[in-house]
Amino acid sequence: MLIIDKEKCIGCGVCEDNCAFGAIEVVDGCAVVNDNCTLCGACVENCEPQALRIDGGEKKQTTNLEDWSGIWIFAEFRHDKVVPVAFELLGVGRKLADERGPSLTAVLFGAGLDEGAAELIAYGADAVLVVDDERLRDYREDVYAGALEELIKSNQPEVVLAGATAIGRSFIPMVANALGAGLTADCTQLSVRAEDGMLLQTRPAFGGNIMATIECPHARPQMATVRPRVMAPLAPDRSRSGEVRRVVIPDDVLDSKIEVLESVSCEQDNVHIQEAEILVAGGRGLEDEKGFALIRKLADELGGAVAASRAAVDAGWISYPHQVGQTGKTVAPRLYIACGISGAVQHAVGMQSAETIVAINRDEKAPIFDLATYCVVGDLFEIVPLLTSKIKEVRGT
Amino acid sequence: MNILVCIKQVPDTKDVRLDPRTNTMAREGVESIMNPFDRHALEEAVRIREEYGGSVTALSMGPPQAESVLREAISCGADDGVLVSDRAFAGADTWATSYTLARAIETVGEFDLILCGKQAVDGDTAQVGPGLACRLARPFVTCVQKIRLLDNDSLVVERMMDDGYDVVRLPIPALLTVVKDINEPRVPSLKGKMKAKKAEIKVLGAADIGADKQCIGLAGSPTQVVNVFTPEPRGDRTKLEGTPQEQVAQLVKALSAYL
Numbered sequence: 033m034l035i036i037d038k039e040k041c042i043g044c045g046v047c048e049d050n051c052a053f054g055a056i057e058v059v060d061g062c063a064v065v066n067d068n069c070t071l072c073g074a075c076v077e078n079c080e081p082q083a084l085r086i087d088g089g090e091k092k093q094t095t096n097l098e099d100w101s102g103i104w105i106f107a108e109f110r111h112d113k114v115v116p117v118a119f120e121l122l123g124v125g126r127k128l129a130d131e132r133g134p135s136l137t138a139v140l141f142g143a144g145l146d147e148g149a150a151e152l153i154a155y156g157a158d159a160v161l162v163v164d165d166e167r168l169r170d171y172r173e174d175v176y177a178g179a180l181e182e183l184i185k186s187n188q189p190e191v192v193l194a195g196a197t198a199i200g201r202s203f204i205p206m207v208a209n210a211l212g213a214g215l216t217a218d219c220t221q222l223s224v225r226a227e228d229g230m231l232l233q234t235r236p237a238f239g240g241n242i243m244a245t246i247e248c249p250h251a252r253p254q255m256a257t258v259r260p261r262v263m264a265p266l267a268p269d270r271s272r273s274g275e276v277r278r279v280v281i282p283d284d285v286l287d288s289k290i291e292v293l294e295s296v297s298c299e300q301d302n303v304h305i306q307e308a309e310i311l312v313a314g315g316r317g318l319e320d321e322k323g324f325a326l327i328r329k330l331a332d333e334l335g336g337a338v339a340a341s342r343a344a345v346d347a348g349w350i351s352y353p354h355q356v357g358q359t360g361k362t363v364a365p366r367l368y369i370a371c372g373i374s375g376a377v378q379h380a381v382g383m384q385s386a387e388t389i390v391a392i393n394r395d396e397k398a399p400i401f402d403l404a405t406y407c408v409v410g411d412l413f414e415i416v417p418l419l420t421s422k423i424k425e426v427r428g429t
Numbered sequence: 430m431n432i433l434v435c436i437k438q439v440p441d442t443k444d445v446r447l448d449p450r451t452n453t454m455a456r457e458g459v460e461s462i463m464n465p466f467d468r469h470a471l472e473e474a475v476r477i478r479e480e481y482g483g484s485v486t487a488l489s490m491g492p493p494q495a496e497s498v499l500r501e502a503i504s505c506g507a508d509d510g511v512l513v514s515d516r517a518f519a520g521a522d523t524w525a526t527s528y529t530l531a532r533a534i535e536t537v538g539e540f541d542l543i544l545c546g547k548q549a550v551d552g553d554t555a556q557v558g559p560g561l562a563c564r565l566a567r568p569f570v571t572c573v574q575k576i577r578l579l580d581n582d583s584l585v586v587e588r589m590m591d592d593g594y595d596v597v598r599l600p601i602p603a604l605l606t607v608v609k610d611i612n613e614p615r616v617p618s619l620k621g622k623m624k625a626k627k628a629e630i631k632v633l634g635a636a637d638i639g640a641d642k643q644c645i646g647l648a649g650s651p652t653q654v655v656n657v658f659t660p661e662p663r664g665d666r667t668k669l670e671g672t673p674q675e676q677v678a679q680l681v682k683a684l685s686a687y688l
């Protein structure tokens with residue numbers, strides 16, 4: 033529970049302002065906590081007189097931490113290809129493994145995996161555990177979870193990372209629950225604490241309004257899903273060598289209650305905003321669907337793709353696959369041009385790692401300008417067409 | 430078909446903003462709402478009951494004030510509401526929450542289907558649905574965008590994937606998490622509101638569900654928050670000046686590397 037030291041509390045009210053749950057208020061010059069408290073710790077962090085602390089009670093030690101070693105990444109394989117997030121996981125996994133000493137292992141499930149395993153080694157894996165089985169060709173929650181649980185139990189890795197994709201987000205929590213392991217969702221930063229080798233997992237919370245760093249002090253493995261497009265992959269090196277270990281999983285684990293009847297790739301939804309080097313994005317400021325025609329023209333001129341804020345998608349001006357932000361996609365293009373987007377944190381977390389950000393907005397106080405490399409305060413209906421024709425002119429010569 | 434829907438009360442995060450001067454969260458006008466994804470789970474449950482009969486129970490874990498989302502659920506068609514509430518649950522991460530919900534559901538009764546929203550918008554983890562399925566040892570599918578077929582012992586659903594969707598058959602009893610595309614939730618009816626007002630919300634505490642103290646709340650959570658901070662702003666900004674024509678000219682020059 034949250035303990036308030038009445039001697040130290042000065043009744044400043046910072047904790048009250050910091051509480052997203054309305055769980056703390058200042059009464060007669062001293063903070064008082066109510067039942068809404070979730071022990072998130074935001075108040076403790078910001079209490080200058082250090083009048084607040086969280087008493088967690090006795091934590092149980094579930095395992096001998098020394099018995100677990102090695103960094104694992106789960107390499108997603110779908111429709112006969114390794115999913116790019118696997119290479120990003122190897123990029124960050126390589127750094128963690130180099131700091132922590134032990135090796136970096138990729139786990140690959142599916143059917144027909146030779147090529148994929150070789151690719152994972154080129155991208156940084158020291159070893160690849162391959163479960164090549166027809167029963168793993170289709171993604172099925174129960175068999176993927178069962179097979180990974182089995183492998184973790186028999187090998188005891190210290191850290192297990194997976195992509196925060198539709199697949200990773202669905203079966204990894206089941207594995208963590210079955211193992212009694214801690215799991216942090218959608219991490220955007222991972223590091224190792226020098227003193228004790230603990231994995232520090234940082235993720236956005238409250239729609240990206242705050243960042244939280246999380247650790248799993250008592251349980252193993254330390255598990256996290258990692259947001260795609262945030263970590264950088266290493267350049268592939270085909271001359272790297274590594275061990276490919278084929279593993280057989282017991283039949284009863286691969287027995288599924290689930291049957292995949294069909295797997296449909298949606299062409300019309302295949303908007304690869306995460307792959308585009310240049311994105312032109314529109315928000316509420318476009319006023320209606322027609323506003324996106326301006327955005328499209330500029331994107332076409334730049335050879336880029338069109339993205340959107342949640343407000344524009346919610347208004348029905350453009351489809352969901354274009355959406356950037358906490359509830360949409362995370363993008364990291366070389367150039368991101370935000371037109372008529374206010375830049376609420378929910379949007380910002382999805383695009384702030386772009387190399388260069390241009391913001392065009394009428395409201396000079398819009399938070400997007402805090403992120404932008406170049407700020408244009410003005411009417412987008414005037415600026416965007418001017419920009420399109422100017423670029424055309426420059427490129428034409 | 431007896432259905433249980435898990436519902437969370439959350440702060441309306443889309444209205445939450447950081448005050449750049451004080452670096453604190455501006456909460457004025459931020460209300461507690463029913464997690465938007467859960468609203469779709471509830472609607473789907475009510476539609477299934479309307480077609481096949483049975484009952485819809487809404488269940489929420491949270492502080493005493495979360496009772497209001499259960500009343501709201503009843504006004505939108507749920508038959509009854511159960512609040513799982515105890516100070517001992519505070520500080521639960523997704524692991525401890527999955528455990529607590531599973532114990533509570535086992536205490537309440539047997540259900541053919543358990544429906545959850547894909548994720549709650551305050552934490553955005555999407556971990557509790559699958560965790561709960563694991564605890565209850567029942568098959569599950571996440572991110573369901575459509576229930577195509579439903580009979581007594583199986584259902585066929587469309588599961589949203591990053592590159593399209595899969596059509597999946599699974600047996601009942603089952604657990605599904607749903608995305609917003611699955612339906613358009615109704616607004617509460619007048620009759621529903623009357624019913625919600627009078628409804629008795631059952632409250633279950635740690636002792637009622639036979640919870641192991643080592644598995645609930647902060648003590649039962651393998652993950653621990655060590656630091657909370659606000660994202661760093663980028664520091665390299667240039668404000669362009671002059672007429673729109675002048676600004677555009679400067680911008681095109683600055684962006685020459687990308688053209």
